[in-house]
Amino acid sequence: MSIVSSHSKVASIHSKQPWFVLSAAKHYDLVLSDQPAISHFYSFKTKPLSEKTFAVPDGCVDILFDCDKTNPSARVYGTPLEARSGYLKGDHDYFGVRFSLGVTPDFVNVSVDDLVDHQVGFLDAVAGAEPVFDQIVNQPEFAGKVALLEQFLRGKSVRKISQLTLNAVHRICEEKGDICLTQLEEQTGYCGRTLQRQFLTDLGMSPKAFSRIVRCQSAIYDINHRDDVAFSDLACDLGFSDQPHFLREFKKFVSATPVEYQQQVKQITYLQRIRYF
Template sequence: MDYQIFKPNANLAPFIKCYWTLDHPKEDVPQVQTIVPDGCMEMIFHYRDLYQQYIDEKTVVQPRSCVFGQLTKPLKIKPTGVTGIFSVRFHHDGFIPFATLPIKEMDDRAVCLKELYGNEGTELEKNIISTQTVKEKIDLVEAFLLKKLNTETIDRIVKTTLDLLLHVNGQISVNELSTQTNINRRQLERKFSSTIGLSPKQLAKTIRLQTTLKHLLHKEYINLTTLAHDSEYYDQAHFIKDFKEFTGLTPKEFYGENLQMSSLFYGSE
């Protein structure tokens, strides 16, 4: 499996965390992979065979190109053949300046580029798929995004609150977040919903769990009890409940499975 990460140019760095590519030959027996919510939206292009995703125990084929909204639950996917993916990973609030639909309406959805951008989206897909090098793909998508960039949609209140959430690894209550930023809780929740697609509580839980997953995958803890305590969960039962909500597995099951697709991305920030 060949997974590579590339940095955006300086003009787009405030919005884009990175670009990544994934190439993998066809498997004799394709494996179902689980993607764990990380609070970031992605613009995805499949330049080889498509992926299936599981929705309510039914399978649908993902679009050739799409923007995947915020995940509020684990996403199960499976390759249908040869994997070839080029993706734009946005910062937590990074997609809003390029959005043409309400962010909240995109939660847990793969929204095709044609739905978002009409014929321009179709043309971008065609050009990205037909180019051979990663540099060409990055140049194309950056030119497209710079043209679409709407800085008026950037919310400074959300940006300040998000910085605080990331600084404390999500280990803060919404009431404390409201107090420290001097923003009414309901106002904060409305702004997060429209800008990020998640509530402050959902995003805090996601950030805290992502930090915990990195510790787990890097084998930085000798037991789960210590890991739960240092991540400031109330107790191990609370830790296991949140962990299963976002991964679909208990911590021990996750560690044993070592989820291939998701584990690639935890170290890519």
Template sequence: MGEIAPGVLYPDEHATIVDLDRRVPGPAVARFVEFYWHVRWNTAEPYETKVLSHPNVHLVFETPSPQVYGVDRNLFVRRLHGRGQVLGVKFRAGCFRPFTGRPVIALADRRVPAREFFGPAVDEVNRAVLGTTDLDAMADLAEAFLRPRLPAPDPAAEEVAAMAGRMTADPALFRVDDAAEMLHVSVRTLQRLFAEYVGASPKWVLRRARLHEAAARADRGDGVDWASLAADLGYCDQSHLTRDFTAVVGVSPARYARS
């Protein structure tokens, strides 16, 4: 089996059904693309894969047609059955904005036919990508399609990508005011940039990083001092962490850890 990506819930169960792998992009597209990811599954019974999404837009080559997925601010759930595969292009946070011509917040919690951004040729590439099971070949096809369609560099997108990276690297950073101070911008500027480029608010990005950390601690199976973790992540108490986690994942962190 391949790797388990951060944010995938119930990773041990997930790994018995889903094979996940990734490839780094070539230098020509690395300004925009974080990596290519490939999911292959084989399950006789329906299975729901659940992911705590990241602040990224994805182009996904899938059946019946390729889609662009905006940031899912809730819990991403996909029902799998039988055999199948998809190839995804994970754009760097903020770096899909140059492809759209409009604020990325308009894509939040939505998926949109990829032809709206890349034209009808993307459907032909979709067939070619899904016509092979070789991940290197799939990534090469996707990159060859993207390379001549890359927009002009946007310095603001690069700046926002760096901001998002710094904010998500430290789950102990939990206040938007503190993030703005660290990044040397006003809170209002940070909010405007994230609506325009990321597709989620700075508050959501910080909150999601905390939930990623809470889930990762639970997945390690070492036993978690939830009160201590809540304090480390900036929650006022354990019950606050429990409410936040349960609202998104659907079960309390302690119950999730026992699953």
């Protein structure tokens, strides 16, 4: 597994957990998957005295392994709906898989709405997971962990999403979350009540909640990958009524103001910490 110096493929991943990257002691390793249901695999070692870490809304399900030698564990995390205090411990080795936006693995024995904004034990929620858990936490190499988990996941199904929700998700992502329910009604031909009900069934959240996640992730993406972000312009581009509204929403979702977050990203040279394999 060789390191690719270009960040072009890293930039293409729009579902970010930036505080995970910033909590890494050195590098945050990442590899894409050839399975459409999977966004990527990642691995990092936290700083010896880990600062408070936050998980931000990203619309994705993660399986995260704490590969601690004395007390290893693994949990399945649904997307938070606002910034949540992180669950990372200092000087621990972490390995995880992030599923693609809106994808829920069918082998996790938890309903979609019970997984959103919640977490469950991997061994409790996934039948027959003990062998792969033991192999992964005892495998020292990132490539080896990826191979083990990829083999375990290959052929496993994901929960089917209705065509209505798929179409609406596509439109929401195209508009970077700047779309209202009335527009979705016009573009899908379905009433708001039907859209709401189908979204809750398929994704465990409302179209509005999903749109807010996509809009927040779009803001994070722009701050991460642009040197000349004017927050007033960014607020306007993403459809916020005014800059104060954008600042409040960003703080709720990221647990930092855009200025504070931008300073953190630049101070630790965010993109240089990510190694794409």
